[in-house]
Amino acid sequence: MSRSRKEEERQEQSARLLSKLRRFDDLDRNWPIKILIQGLRFPIRSEQRLTEYFGCSNSYEISLRDIMNFLITDYEKIPLDLYEVCPAYKQKQIGRKTYSAIVNHLSEQGLGSTFRCEWNMRLKKLIRFMEKGWEYIPDSFRQYEYRA
Numbered sequence: 001m002s003r004s005r006k007e008e009e010r011q012e013q014s015a016r017l018l019s020k021l022r023r024f025d026d027l028d029r030n031w032p033i034k035i036l037i038q039g040l041r042f043p044i045r046s047e048q049r050l051t052e053y054f055g056c057s058n059s060y061e062i063s064l065r066d067i068m069n070f071l072i073t074d075y076e077k078i079p080l081d082l083y084e085v086c087p088a089y090k091q092k093q094i095g096r097k098t099y100s101a102i103v104n105h106l107s108e109q110g111l112g113s114t115f116r117c118e119w120n121m122r123l124k125k126l127i128r129f130m131e132k133g134w135e136y137i138p139d140s141f142r143q144y145e146y147r148a
Contacts, residue, residue: 014039018109021064025112030061037062040109046102049094064115071103072122078129085129100140107144120144 017031017039031039033054037047053070054062068074071088079085088094088102107119123144130137137145 010038014041022110022112025114027065027114027118028063030063032060033062040106042105043101045098046105049091049098050102053091064111067106068119068122071106072126074122075125078132085126096138100138104140
């Protein structure tokens with residue numbers, strides 16, 4: 001099978017998955033790890049890091065909420081450090097660039113209104129934490145500062 005044919009099949013599978021995610025609009029619905037991560041079409045390094053992290057768990061399935069919790073926790077009290085807010089930073093080979101790429105890519109996906117509301121709330125919390133804790137917001141996150 002040619003590379004272009006494989007890519008076409010991957011795009012078709014991704015389109016079907018994204019359609020299902022929008023239709024179900026359920027953050028807690030579990031999907032096979034590889035299908036969800038590959039279907040979301042993350043940049044290659046981001047996809048590798050997510051697959052490594054979730055592949056080491058005792059589960060064969062994850063949900064959108066699991067990915068969200070890995071990137072930005074839904075906290076009540078303002079945490080003490082970045083690792084409490086963004087558990088992904090605890091993982092080997094996830095630095096600012098990879099983290100930003102994952103967050104930005106996930107933010108661009110149209111994954112349903114439930115996802116959008118929850119994700120925007122978490123992004124706002126992350127921005128507030130960065131403003132208060134660091135007095136600095138990375139340029140790649142400024143676009144989320146005033147999101148509704």
